[in-house]
Amino acid sequence: MQSDDTPDAARHDSPAALVRLALALRARELAEAAGGLVSAPAGAPGELAADAARIAADARQVLELAVTVERAQSTTWEALGYALGGISRQAAQDRYGTAVNRWSERALHAWLVPARLADLDIDDPDKAIGRLTQWAQRQATETGPGPADDPVGAVLPLTDTARTLTAVLDAGRLIRARQDAMWARQADGPNERADRQAVAELAELELGYTRRKVELYERMTAQGDREAPLLLAEARARLAELQAQR
Known part of the structure; x- marks a missing residue:
């Protein structure tokens, strides 16, 4: 690190x-x-x-x-x-x-x-x-x-904190957009197959998103960011929760 x-x-x-x-x-x-x-x-x-x-x-x-x-x-x-x-x-x-x-x-x-x-x-x-x-x-x-x-x-662009932070923020927006799209589709009527696919994709995305947050906060903690340890603990707890659901 x-x-x-x-x-x-x-x-x-x-x-x-x-x-x-x-x-x-x-x-x-x-x-x-x-x-x-x-x-x-x-x-x-x-x-x-x-x-x-x-x-x-x-x-x-x-x-x-x-x-x-x-x-x-x-x-x-x-x-x-x-x-x-x-x-x-x-x-x-x-x-x-x-x-x-x-x-x-x-x-x-x-x-x-x-x-x-x-x-x-x-x-x-x-x-x-x-x-x-x-x-x-x-x-x-x-x-x-x-x-x-x-x-x-x-x-190739190298990995650094700023680039990772930007990507994590973009990932959060992507997940929210996918959630909104799923809810909008569900409002038009049930579609069991599409709903299963959307839920599975969202679960997959959130797991990857949370892993990336853990990596980001680990880096920030190592760099001495004062808020990062708490964020890291929260992200690790959420990651454990998501992994237990699989």
Whole structure:
């Protein structure tokens, strides 16, 4: 446990890091797919065009993830609009806002519930970083001087107290939004299957949320925050309660 707010360089453990990792994975896939067109043999009529269309769709997803990463870094919509061809702030937000919200929520959910990493096409973050590092180093060998020993880890946001606190607050809002959605749906009439799924998902989210609160308050306690020990005790008690219900 660290006694200051220096990020733990061994951990890229935040929703922002997961989004950046998802971007890196898709960028590598896109690069490999696009490279395949260089020497693609003639196939059935339309096959080459279909391959190119899939690559274009993948490129669109890479762009959405890149915008999501930028927003996580507090890049304004105005700056993004300028970067995306000089469109207005409102046009940029209209074009990409829904995608940013979708990817951000998936990353937050995966941060709380590791089983949801599949929603980002990430199997295991550490293994994914390792594979991407090997790939980036191979590219550097082929193209000349390139990235450092940790080319992928170097671009992923590190975990610190401020980032974790922001993510915990976002997680609380996500859970409240899911609760509101469930109650609104129930007001329209019973749906046993949907209700079971919603309750199970909320239980899963709250367990992950409480675990993350424990981690946050442990860090804050180690840093000497005076209020953190009480918050930590409450979070640990709630975590024990939730685990006993499983």
